[in-house]
Amino acid sequence: GAVVSQHPSWVICKSGTSVKIECRSLDFQATTMFWYRQFPKQSLMLMATSNEGSKATYEQGVEKDKFLINHASLTLSTLTVTSAHPEDSSFYICSARDRGDSYEQYFGPGTRLTVT
Amino acid sequence: GQNIDQPTEMTATEGAIVQINCTYQTSGFNGLFWYQQHAGEAPTFLSYNVLDGLEEKGRFSSFLSRSKGYSYLLLKELQMKDSASYLCAVYSGYSTLTFGKGTMLLVSP
Numbered sequence: 255g256a257v258v259s260q261h262p263s264w265v266i267c268k269s270g271t272s273v274k275i276e277c278r279s280l281d282f283q284a285t286t287m288f289w290y291r292q293f294p295k296q297s298l299m300l301m302a303t304s305n306e307g308s309k310a311t312y313e314q315g316v317e318k319d320k321f322l323i324n325h326a327s328l329t330l331s332t333l334t335v336t337s338a339h340p341e342d343s344s345f346y347i348c349s350a351r352d353r354g355d356s357y358e359q360y361f362g363p364g365t366r367l368t369v370t
Numbered sequence: 371g372q373n374i375d376q377p378t379e380m381t382a383t384e385g386a387i388v389q390i391n392c393t394y395q396t397s398g399f400n401g402l403f404w405y406q407q408h409a410g411e412a413p414t415f416l417s418y419n420v421l422d423g424l425e426e427k428g429r430f431s432s433f434l435s436r437s438k439g440y441s442y443l444l445l446k447e448l449q450m451k452d453s454a455s456y457l458c459a460v461y462s463g464y465s466t467l468t469f470g471k472g473t474m475l476l477v478s479p
Contacts, residue, residue: 288467297457297469298413347412349467357401357461361412 257281258350260362267338267369274334275365277348283328284350288359289321292345304331328353338369372396374470376458381476382448390443390473392458403459404432404443407472413457416443445475453477 257280267273277287286305290298302318304310304325312318322334331350335342345366349359373395382388394402401420405413419425419434419441431444443456455472462468 297471299469300467303466345410357418358415359467361414364410364412366410 256360258360258362260365264366272336277331279329279350282352285353286351287331288349289333290347340369343369372468376470376473379474386448387446390456392441394439394460396460396462398462401461402441405457407455448477
């Protein structure tokens with residue numbers, strides 16, 4: 255149980271285009287989902303927290319107009335990187351918290367984004 | 371602010387025991403996680419400590435001292451597949467996880 259999927263697993267896009275990454279909880283309902291970014295040999299940095307049906311809460315330094323998050327249902331959250339630039343190339347990981355769970359987050363397999 | 375420190379790299383040999391330390395200074399503390407992460411993959415859950423003391427789970431054990439802001443992950447009977455990055459993460463606030471930079475463990479034959 256507690257499986258989280260991400261799609262796509264990797265994507266290459268051109269500078270200036272937008273990319274959408276999906277995060278799904280497959281066998282549980284996730285009231286809260288989290289988006290992280292990880293640069294090579296660095297730790298996971300929380301970008302934003304999204305709650306179903308409400309606006310996402312962004313961490314300091316993360317541009318909400320550039321990283322659009324939509325948590326439209328209890329099993330799906332999407333992250334759209336708008337007007338992507340090479341410096342946005344990174345490993346994006348989502349996690350989800352079961353509505354019945356108090357603390358544990360279940361991580362997706364990650365999406366490798368490369369902007370050329 | 372949040373500050374979590376772990377060694378950057380460690381090496382050990384197959385069959386040995388290794389201890390990975392983590393110290394933290396955070397505003398708020400609800401518990402501490404340890405995750406394992408292989409290159410290019412998402413973190414996988416290893417342990418969660420809320421109370422002081424040692425939690426043992428097979429070859430892996432995790433220790434927490436809240437008063438000292440200190441935790442360690444103990445790996446016994448090391449195997450080659452244990453070569454990975456080990457992330458210490460503090461759970462504070464409402465579902466907020468703050469990760470350390472991770473300790474890259476290399477297990478050699």
